[in-house]
Amino acid sequence: MVSSVRTGKTFAEKALARAAGLQTTIAGQVVDARPDVVLSHDNTAAIAKIFRSIGLQRVAIAERLVVTLDHAVPAPTPQHARNHAEVRAFVQEQGIRHFFEVGRGICHQVITEEALILPGQLIIGADSHTTHFGALGAFGVGVGRTEVAALWATGELWLRVPESIKIVVTGALGKGISAKDFCLHLIGQLGAEGGRYQSIEFSGAAIDSLSLDSRMVIPNMMAEFGAKNAYLAPDEKVFDYLAGRACRRLQLASGSPQAAQLADSLRAGALYPDAAAIYSAEHTFDAAAIQLTVACPHTGDAARPLAEVRGIRVQQAFIGTCTNGRLEDLALAAEVLRGQRVAAGTRLLVVPASSQVYADAIERGYMQILLAAGAAIGTPGCGPCMGNHMGVLAPGEVCISSANRNFKGRMGEPDAEIYLASPAVVAAAAVAGYIIDPREIGN
Amino acid sequence: MNAAAPAEAARSGCAGRVWKYGDGVNTDVLFPGKYTYTLRAAADIAAHALEDLDPLFTAGAVAGDVIVAGRNFGNGSSREQAVTCLLYRGVAAVVARSFARIYFRNGINQGLLLITCPAVVDAAQTGDAIEIDLAQSIIRLNGAAHAFPPLSPNMRSIIAAGGLVAHVRHKLGLSSTTAVKFSE
Numbered sequence A: 001m002v003s004s005v006r007t008g009k010t011f012a013e014k015a016l017a018r019a020a021g022l023q024t025t026i027a028g029q030v031v032d033a034r035p036d037v038v039l040s041h042d043n044t045a046a047i048a049k050i051f052r053s054i055g056l057q058r059v060a061i062a063e064r065l066v067v068t069l070d071h072a073v074p075a076p077t078p079q080h081a082r083n084h085a086e087v088r089a090f091v092q093e094q095g096i097r098h099f100f101e102v103g104r105g106i107c108h109q110v111i112t113e114e115a116l117i118l119p120g121q122l123i124i125g126a127d128s129h130t131t132h133f134g135a136l137g138a139f140g141v142g143v144g145r146t147e148v149a150a151l152w153a154t155g156e157l158w159l160r161v162p163e164s165i166k167i168v169v170t171g172a173l174g175k176g177i178s179a180k181d182f183c184l185h186l187i188g189q190l191g192a193e194g195g196r197y198q199s200i201e202f203s204g205a206a207i208d209s210l211s212l213d214s215r216m217v218i219p220n221m222m223a224e225f226g227a228k229n230a231y232l233a234p235d236e237k238v239f240d241y242l243a244g245r246a247c248r249r250l251q252l253a254s255g256s257p258q259a260a261q262l263a264d265s266l267r268a269g270a271l272y273p274d275a276a277a278i279y280s281a282e283h284t285f286d287a288a289a290i291q292l293t294v295a296c297p298h299t300g301d302a303a304r305p306l307a308e309v310r311g312i313r314v315q316q317a318f319i320g321t322c323t324n325g326r327l328e329d330l331a332l333a334a335e336v337l338r339g340q341r342v343a344a345g346t347r348l349l350v351v352p353a354s355s356q357v358y359a360d361a362i363e364r365g366y367m368q369i370l371l372a373a374g375a376a377i378g379t380p381g382c383g384p385c386m387g388n389h390m391g392v393l394a395p396g397e398v399c400i401s402s403a404n405r406n407f408k409g410r411m412g413e414p415d416a417e418i419y420l421a422s423p424a425v426v427a428a429a430a431v432a433g434y435i436i437d438p439r440e441i442g443n
Numbered sequence B: 001m002n003a004a005a006p007a008e009a010a011r012s013g014c015a016g017r018v019w020k021y022g023d024g025v026n027t028d029v030l031f032p033g034k035y036t037y038t039l040r041a042a043a044d045i046a047a048h049a050l051e052d053l054d055p056l057f058t059a060g061a062v063a064g065d066v067i068v069a070g071r072n073f074g075n076g077s078s079r080e081q082a083v084t085c086l087l088y089r090g091v092a093a094v095v096a097r098s099f100a101r102i103y104f105r106n107g108i109n110q111g112l113l114l115i116t117c118p119a120v121v122d123a124a125q126t127g128d129a130i131e132i133d134l135a136q137s138i139i140r141l142n143g144a145a146h147a148f149p150p151l152s153p154n155m156r157s158i159i160a161a162g163g164l165v166a167h168v169r170h171k172l173g174l175s176s177t178t179a180v181k182f183s184e
Ligand code: SF4
Pocket: A071, A106, A107, A127, A129, A321, A322, A323, A381, A382, A383, A385, A386, A403, A404
C-alpha cells in the first residue's frame, strides 16, 4: 500500500500532472489530460469521419495537430489515393499547419526532426508506436481513432496514470551490439506483455552513452513490450538537437538570443523522476552481456541469440521504419555492404525514415554504397513495414527486417515469416542470403 | 450485420456461443493491416475478422457469439478495426486472461464488452454456451457461475452513452444520451 509519507514521483506521475494542470498525481489516478501534440497519419480521413459524426465542423485544437502521409506512399492503389485526397482536403479545410506530404517521412521521425514535441510534453497519437517520443523525455502514448476524434473535439482525453517499471542498463554494449539487440533481448527475457500498461523508465551508463538515433529505438520498441509509454532522461544531447532543429524550423540564427532562450526553455521543461519514486518492478541489465539478437516469427518476444538462428535463408532483407531507418542505421548497413553484393535469390530494400535522413545519407555516400551493393531504395515512409505496398512477401517467403513488429501476416501474407534484427544483421543477411553474424562478412 | 446487438450487450449483458483462442491474439490476426486504409463498409470489415487466425470463425460466427482467449488479447496496432470487425460481425463480448492497453481502450470506446476473467478462460471450450450478466458481474458457463470485477464508473458512463462519440456529444451539449452510430 502507498503510504502518506511518500513524496517521490515517477516521470509518468509528473508528466501527466503537468498535462492535466494538476499539482501532483499518483499511479492509478485517472486524469483529463490536454496533450501538446495530437498525431495522426494516413488514418486522418477515417478519424475525420468519426469527428463529423460527433456533429462538429471545426477542430478545437488545429494548432496542436500534426498530420503526416507516410503509411502507404506514394499511393499504391486508387483507394489509397482517395484516402490521401481526403486527408489533404481535411487538412486544408481545418487550417492544419503541421502537415507533411508524401515523401517527407515517417510520423515519429518527422515530428522529432521538426522539434514539434519537446521534453516534458504529452503527445497522443493514433499510432501504437507513439511511445517513440520517450527518447526526447516526452510522454508519448498511442490511442485509437475514435479517441483522437474526441481529442480534436475537446482537446482532452482521460488517461490513467500508469505504474512504472525501472530498467537500469549498466556498463556498455559490446562492439557491434546495438540498442535493437538490447530491446529484443529485453522483450525476450520479460515477455511481450511484461510492460503491459506500464511506463518504462530507462537509466544507466549504457543508455546515457547512446547516440540519439540509437536511443529512439528503445521507447519505439517498448510498444512490443505492451508499455503505455517509455522514458529516457533528456540530456544536453537532446536539448542541443531539438534547439538546433527548432531554430531551423523557426528560421532563427543559431547563436541568436532567441536560440539561446529556446535551449533554456527546453531545459526548464524537462522532467526527471525523483530518487524516491515508487516502481512496480525494477530490472537491471548488464549491457556487456547482450549478444546479437534476432526475434523469430511471429512475436517480438520470440528472441534468440543470433548464433541459434544462423543459416536461416531469407528472400527479402528490409532496412527502414521508425525503429531503424535513421542515418546511423544506414551508416551501419553501408559499413557491412561496402564492396559487397546482395546474394542471388535475395533482395534488399532500403527505405530511409525521412527525406532528411535520405539527403544526409546521400551526402555521406551511404546511398551510393547501398545502390552499388544492389539495394532497392524506396520513398521515405513506412515502406513494407505493414504490408500495404512496396515489398510485400509471397507465401512461404522469409524476410529479415529492421522493423519492430513481426506478427503473422504483417507484411501482407500470412504464410510468410518475419525475423526482426538490427540493421547490421539485416545487411549481413542480404549479403549472405541467410542469417549470419555481420562480423563474418569480410571486407 | 450492425453494431446494435453488441451495443445492447455492452449495457446489460448477453448470451451466445464461445469461440476459444490462445494467448497473444494480436491486431494483425484480428484484422490484417493490408486492409486498414482501403475497406470502409461495415460488412467488408466484418468479413475479414480473424481471417489469418481461424477461417472457421470467418465462416461461422453468428450474432451474439463471445470470444474467449488467453493473455494479452489485442496486442499490437492501434487500429480500431480490430475491435469494430468483431462488433460488425455481431460479437458481443471478449473474455480474456488479460487485454493489451490500446485494445482495451478501443473496445470500451466502441462499446465492445471486454471482461478479464481467467476462470472462464480455463473452463471454456469452443461451442460452449455462455451468458454474461453485467448487472451482477457474473459469467455463467457450463452450469457454473464465475464472478468478474465490475467495470469502473468511467467506463460504464462511456458504455451507457453508447460509446465515446455519443459520450462526447453529450459532454458538448450536442445531444441527449442518444447514441450516434457511425460505420466506415
Ligand atoms: S514504420 Fe512501421 S511501425 Fe513505424 S509508424 Fe510506420 S507502420 Fe508503424
